[in-house]
Amino acid sequence: MSNIPIIILKEGTEEVREREARKQNINAMIAITDTVRSTMGPKGMDKMLVDSLGDVTITNDGAEILDKLDIENVAATMMVNLAKSIDKEVGDGTTSAVVFCAALLRNALELIEQDIHPKPIIHGYKLASDKAIAIINEIAVKISKNDDKLLKDAALTSMNSKNIASAKEYFADLVLKAVKYIAEKNSGLVYDKIKNIKIIKATGKSLIDSELIDGVYIQKDKVNSSMPKILNEAKIAVVRKKLDVGKSTYDAKIEISSPEDIQKFLDQEKEMLMNHLQYFKNLNVKMIVNSQDISDKFGALLSKEGIAAIKNVGETDLKAVMNAINANLVDDLKGLSEEDLGYAKKIKFEKIGDDDYTLFTGCEHPKSVAILLKGGLDKILNTAEIALHDVISVLAKIIDTQSIVAGGGAIYMELSKRLKAFSAEISGKEQLAIQAFATALEEIPKTLIRNAGLDEIEKITDLRAAHKTSEDKWIGIDTIKNKIVNNLENGIIEPAELVKHIIMSASELSSLILRVDRIISAKSAKQ
Ligand SMILES: Nc1ncnc2c1ncn2[C@@H]1O[C@H](COP(=O)(O)OP(=O)(O)OP(=O)(O)O)[C@@H](O)[C@H]1O
Ligand SMILES: [Mg+2]
Structure with a gap:
């Protein structure tokens, strides 16, 4: 018993044991699932999330909704984390994962209430989950x-x-x-690499005016408004150097005692800036991307020469540009050479929504695109x-x-059917657990049906009856067309990897919760 995890809650001082502890955790997890259950599928409803400042978000994305909830219960938080990890690992399917996990827990609780110990349930769930993955590997359709x-x-x-x-x-x-x-x-x-698809949002037009742009966007405006708005066939220098004349730039102390001295000082400053400028002019640079500051004075000089520049560019953007235009980062302008320069067919400065952007297109090694x-x-x-x-x-x-399965409940109905048959091969209480797992899989098609306002019992029995032979494995429901059809042929498909992830993560979390037999609450959070 020593390796059994213990959940420690902050409020109260009592200790909750055995059946009551499990019941508390499971009920909290089921309750949290109810906030997202009705969003699932094409006919799912949206949720309006209002934060403490009154900001409103309307969404039906499971991960997004759960992320915005303010939850104190530890077990419920674990459900939120399940959604987050699915979102990170596969990006979709978060609602399905929590709905399935809640069904596994509810069915386990029923078995516990019939005096079945959690151990064979956990073992049975593991057998069922492994078998489900093996079945998916066997039946998933390989595609090019x-x-x-x-x-x-x-x-x-x-x-x-x-x-x-x-x-x-x-x-x-x-x-x-x-x-x-x-x-x-x-x-x-x-x-x-999906972070290389940058999404830039612009209000004011309709969704179908959205475009794909082959290039790199950086949220920066040119340092001087009279710099060119568009540059063609541009050589680009990427530097990490303060283009300014700061105190430390002067070798000697300057004492100003007469008006001539002021002029001398200004001349000297100008000369230094002109020196900087010369490095760029020599190589015919048309654009400077600097990770550090550029003074207004230097900006004005550049602009007179028809050179554009952006300053204080952050690390991620700097790397994205360097990769795309094939440039080297230069710290010392003296060392700046032709090979360090990058190239873009076109550079454009534009305002999108309220923000200013610099866009580099027609780059030598484009690795990213923008939507x-x-x-x-x-x-x-x-x-x-x-x-x-x-x-x-x-x-x-x-x-x-390169592997897919049919959605609209098809894969879950097929797995459920095959697991019920598999349970007959397993003796002992594990058999009941595998059956409970098989029934929990049906919760996903059931939810799709319920959310579409269809008759749940009628449709789920139709689906069960339709899965007779292996030929029928992709029969599911289409809640847009309102039909029970072969969803592979119907084009309702999803990555096999997504379903495998949902099943594995949800069953792992359910077992983790079932192993808890005690909740010890600390006297107070501070202690
Ligand atoms: N036309 C359709 N008819 C029936 N089911 C569909 C149809 N189109 C998609 N689905 C199903 O809807 C489910 C996905 O719903 P939804 O996107 O709301 O939840 P999720 O993917 O589990 O979570 P989330 O997208 O919130 O991360 C999948 O099971 C998918 O097969
Ligand atoms: Mg989805």
Whole structure:
């Protein structure tokens, strides 16, 4: 018993044991799930989140909603963390994971109430989860990463349940192009590179005015307003040097005792700045990207020469630009040479929404793209951004793993059926646990049906009856068309990896909670 985890809560001083402890944790976790359950699927509802300052977010993304809740209960927080980890690992499927985990816990609690010890339940759940993964590996459909039709279907499936569903065709093509671009220009797993798709939000237009831009955006304006707005065929220097004349720049102490001295001082300052300028002019540099400051004076000199510049560029942006334009970072201007310079076909300074951006396009080694997301309202843009994150993740996962399953409950119904058959091979109380696991899998199609306002008992029995032979494995529900169909042929598909992750993470968390047999609350948080 010594390796059993103990949850320590801050409030109260009492100790809660055995059955009561489990019940408390499980009920808290089920309660938290109820906040997101009704958002699942194409007919799911949205939630309006209002923070303490009165700011409103409208969303139906499980991870987003759970993240914004102010929760004190430790077990409920673990459910939120489950959603967060799914969001990080696969980017979509967070609602499904918490709904499935809650179903596993509810079914386990029923078994506990029939005097079955948690140990065989935990063991049974592990057997069932391993078997479910093995079944997915066996039946998942292998696809080519160039199968654009299937990739687009997966993008549409992910978007069906989001607020951008009205523009889903448009975004499916746009996101597919973006992800394929990243896949082509970067090495390694695409999922690890999805941050190279930068989403820039611009209010004022409609969602279908959004565009894909092959280039690097940096949120910076040129240092001097009279610098050129557009540069063509530009050589670019990337430097880390304060382009200013500070106190430390002077070798000797300057004593000013007459008006001539002032002039001398100004001349000397100008000369130093002119020296700096000369390094750039010699190499015909048209654009300077500096991670440090550029003084107004130097900015004015540059602008007279028709050279543009941005200053105080942050590390991430600096790296993105250097990679794209193929430039080296230079600290000492004396060492600046032709090889250090980068190149872009076009550099443009533009205002998007309220913010100023510098855009580099036609670069030598473009590794990133930008989606210029347009929409009428801030709120729409924010929800659209969250939805795009899910779609981008789904496409990246499919390109990386090239393996899909049918959604709309199909995969969960098939797993449930096969696990029920598998349970007959296992003796002891574990058999009951595997059956409980199989029933919990049906909670996902049930939720899709319920959220669509359809008759739950009727449709779930229809689905069960439809899964007769292995030929029927992809039969699920389409709650948009309101039909029970082969969802693989119907184009409702998702990455096999996504479903595997949902199953593994949810069953691991349920077992962790079932192992807890005591909650010891500290006297007070401070003690
Ligand atoms: N036309 C459709 N009919 C029925 N189910 C669908 C349809 N399109 C998508 N789905 C299903 O909807 C479910 C996804 O719903 P949703 O996106 O709301 O939740 P999630 O992906 O689990 O979590 P989140 O997106 O909030 O991270 C998947 O099971 C998917 O197969
Ligand atoms: Mg989703």
